[in-house]
Amino acid sequence: MPRPFCIRIHGPALKVVASVAAMGGAMAMPAPVLAQSGSLPAAQGAPTYADLADLADGAPLVLKAEVKRQAQVKPERAPGLAPGHARLYLEAETLSLISGTVPVGESLKYLVDVPLDSRGKAPKLKKSEVILFARPVTGRASEIQLVNPSAQLMWSAQTEQRLRPILAELASADAPPRVTGIRDALSVAGNLVGESETQLFLDTEGRRPASITVTRRPDMEPAWGVSWTEIVDRAAMQPRPQSLRWYRLACFLPASLPADANLSSDNDDRQRAERDYAYVMQSLGPCPRNL
Incomplete structure (x- = not known):
């Protein structure tokens, strides 16, 4: 599985979009340590069993969340951004903890890389429900580090239903080793x-x-x-x-x-x-x- 990586954004980097003021100054805060992630492009189809197992294996937290706010990071402040993608700063509300034994805050903050649409625009994720495969950031209950660049999936009842047996097998005492x-x-x-x-x-x-x-x-x-x-x-x-x-x-x-x-x-x-x-x-x- 790809190794996770962090990006630390310092004060000036929070000026990522002109809409920050319109968001009530919600992003005018010291930036958290956040992880880059990618949502699933529609052309790729639904995640396979192996995709879900790759993400679930070793993820201390698997949770369902609803995106509440998003802001686009300027490309010059998004090192490693792939062509045809945008980097978003997301704030989300935890809806449920699907798997995990570590505490998680009601509100979450993280970065996500998403593919641009045919018009070159980033998707509007506000109000979208997502599944996140993550690890907590020590000392920061509202911040998470996603486990790899594919660690955000759009939530559906079918995806969660397919995911839960995998998590149960991984947690069992006789789970096979890697x-x-x-x-x-x-x-x-x-x-x-x-x-x-x-x-x-x-x-x-x-x-x-x-x-x-x-x-x-x-x-x-x-x-x-x-x-x-x-x-x-x-x-x-x-x-x-x-x-x-x-x-x-x-x-x-x-x-x-x-x-x-x-x-x-x-x-x-x-x-x-x-x-x-x-x-x-x-x-x-x-x-x-x-x-």
Whole structure:
């Protein structure tokens, strides 16, 4: 996931739009530490499961808010602004805390980069309801840092409904660890022609156990499953599509088996390990992202 970054705006930078006075001086205050974010361009479509999991994983706060005020930052005061985008200073009201154990203020302040419309204008977000994936700013209850440049989504009941099971899985005691690659792969032929077993040991954050076993039997379809314990469970099942276990594998395993991870010395065993790994990846399917 992209690393979050902060922009600190000092006093003069609050003169970002001519409409500040019309807003009752609401922005004439010492500027907070805020995070840049991007809202979802309409052309990209709805966020996928992987998009939502990317945002939710590691976000201390997931909340629903309503935008109350916005002001556009002048381009010269918006370093790193992408072409075709505007940077907005937003003030919002917290409507609900969807997930999180840290306190959050009733009012929120943050920056957001948004795509310009066909007329080159920034969208009017006032009164819009949004989902924010954020972390708090220490000592400033009303200020948040969004976790990455896609960490503001337009709220819809459907998006929140899709998001909540992901948050529940992430918070569960048996949540699978983040997978970072393949540590070892070993394939062994069985006693019968067409019989074999391939074991794939995964690298994970925190070095927590995770392994995949692929078994082949004569005249049968290959079977595979993933185990998230120290014990290699040969009865382990494939992860359910669009689940956290599926996401950990489909979205982060390499496309092909790394040669240095293949411990088999026999050429037939090495080729079978590669074939079995390709079978697993085919079974998992693609990991589409729109953000």
